[in-house]
Amino acid sequence: MTAAAEPSFPPATARQWRRSEEARGLALISPTFLYALALLFLPVLIVFLYSFWTQDYLTIDRTFTLKNYRQALGEPIYQDLLARSLYISLTVSVITVVLSYPIAWFISFHGGLNKNFWLFVITIPCWTSYLLRVMSWKVILGYQGVMNTGLMKLGIIEQPLTSLLYNANAVIITLVHSWAAFAILPIFISLEKIDRSLIEAAADLGDGPIRRFFRIVLPLSMPGVISAFLIVMIPTVGDYVTPQLVGGKEGVMIASAIQASFGKAANWPLGAALSVTTMVIVTLLAGAIVLGLRLIVRGIR
Amino acid sequence: MADRSMISIHGISKYYGPYPAVSSLSLEIGGGEFFSLLGPSGCGKTTLLRMIAGFVEPTDGSIRIDGQDVTGTPPNRRPTNMVFQNYAIFPHLNVEENVGYGLKRLRLDKTEEKRRIGEALEQVRLSTLGSRKAHELSGGQRQRVALARALVMRPKVLLLDEPLSALDKKLREQMQVELRSLQQAVGITFILVTHDQYEALAMSDRIAVMFAGKLAQVATPKEIYQRPVNRQVADFLGGMNFLSATVTGDTNGKVAARTDIFGDVVLEKPPGFTVVEGKVTLGMRPERLRLLWEGETAAKEIRGTVSNRHYFGETTHLSIAVDGLSAPLSIIETNNYGADDLPIGAGVRLAYDPDALVLLAE
Structure with missing residues (x-):
């Protein structure tokens, strides 16, 4: 290409721009950028458009309407599903982060030379298929499962518990286990980045181990906690496999309704509206959580 | 200078595996003294300082600070405060919060706390930067914050771990003068770890030169420079012309020797000196x-x-x-x-x- 192709630039400037850091940077990210554009932005855009249209048996009526949103937000069944999805994903996020923090802390502060080994051990469950891991929880929580037979052997219960499987709690237990590794890693990384001399300085200034943790380690690891929380929360809101397998009737989440709309019910616009609604709510919630956690940390100081 | 003993180190050792970082070292440091630990890297001076602060537990021996045995006491319960080599400024706090960090635990009332923070910032001439964040400070300013944060605790001993090594030459020289006058103003014991002999000479009341975990010489700057006890100390403190001489007389306190170019000389023996095979080494500063x-x-x-x-x-x-x-x-x-x-x-x-x-x- 010659400079003449860009008449708005004097030739030297255009050539200079093509050689600049900025141009090289853009060139480097453009494959990824185009890929993301094609596979992320376009599908979302299509879903967004569909949510304003109407299903007319086999055809789509393309006149603008908010009817789908009225249905998604107004009908009690969808309200319940959405509320339950948010409840489950928030509970899962809180439990996962609370359980993962001590593990990440232990590896970072007491892992010694074996830090990589510990991290490796943590990723082992991820080597098996997600589906298999969910299924194995069925074996553990089932009527004749490991948990029930174990408790009965120990004499703690006489009859097998039926409340273990096929409800929201089973979904929560399974998801916490599935996502633990994804929460441990960001927390671990942010703990690793803390300059150890800061902790020594806090000790030098009179703080014992507990105060040091709350005044230095926790605030400085907050970026990791926030990303762990979001990494767990955002995908679990729309999780489909886990509630389908271990959730039973009481553990159904919004993704099942979306799947049904796109599948058997053949109402793509409603499915699209439910998806968009979930996305917007999750985005708002994520923002609120980031702000909330930051405020809590500022309070501790 | 030294009014009375502030720090008393007795037979202290620190082993990392079979390797001694510090081996059976004893030292007395006086109240209000500016004391420097000088030596090449790896000589154990930082380990010694960290044992005084409480970050490193000695394998053997004891440390007393102001008459109290502090061996085994954690750093948060020792009457010492430290200025770290990288300053260790808390990045999530501003200058005032950094300086007030240690005061929080003392539960002073708000006005007293503010007054002490203000006083400390004034001592290091940072009064106008109280609300700056750590990342908005220059190297010299970070050093001052670290200093104020330690001084505000009114420690009996202030420990400084190579505090000037990260600054450029000009600023370093300026800070040497400032640190010295600050120490004289507050009147507490300062212990400085450094590998820079000029820094030690310019600032200290007394210097301890360390090699391989042991004290080579403890004396005033002038004495250490002019009357080094051995070749290693002489060499570390600056340029030195070494000459060998033949011993012609050896009495209790003095040695008579014949040199090739300076003729016959009579010299005082440093403590513990013995003549080996009728030869001695002499030194003369350039x-x-x-x-x-x-x-x-x-x-x-x-x-x-x-x-x-x-x-x-x-x-x-x-x-x-x-x-x-x-x-x-x-x-x-x-x-x-x-x-x-x-x-x-x-x-x-x-x-x-x-x-x-x-x-x-x-």
């Missing part, structure tokens, strides 16, 4: 030898030729080859008489003072 210009004479003089010349702006370092010496003598001349223009190979006369010779153990 600045104690002086070039004689035409028309000048001196009581004691020797002749030589210029074999090398290095220009340093205010001074010129010359190497002078002298007949009968295997290595040339180093001398330092200020550049106001033309030493910087002396051609290599020029014949020169040097004046020397036999009193400047010191006896050095190997």
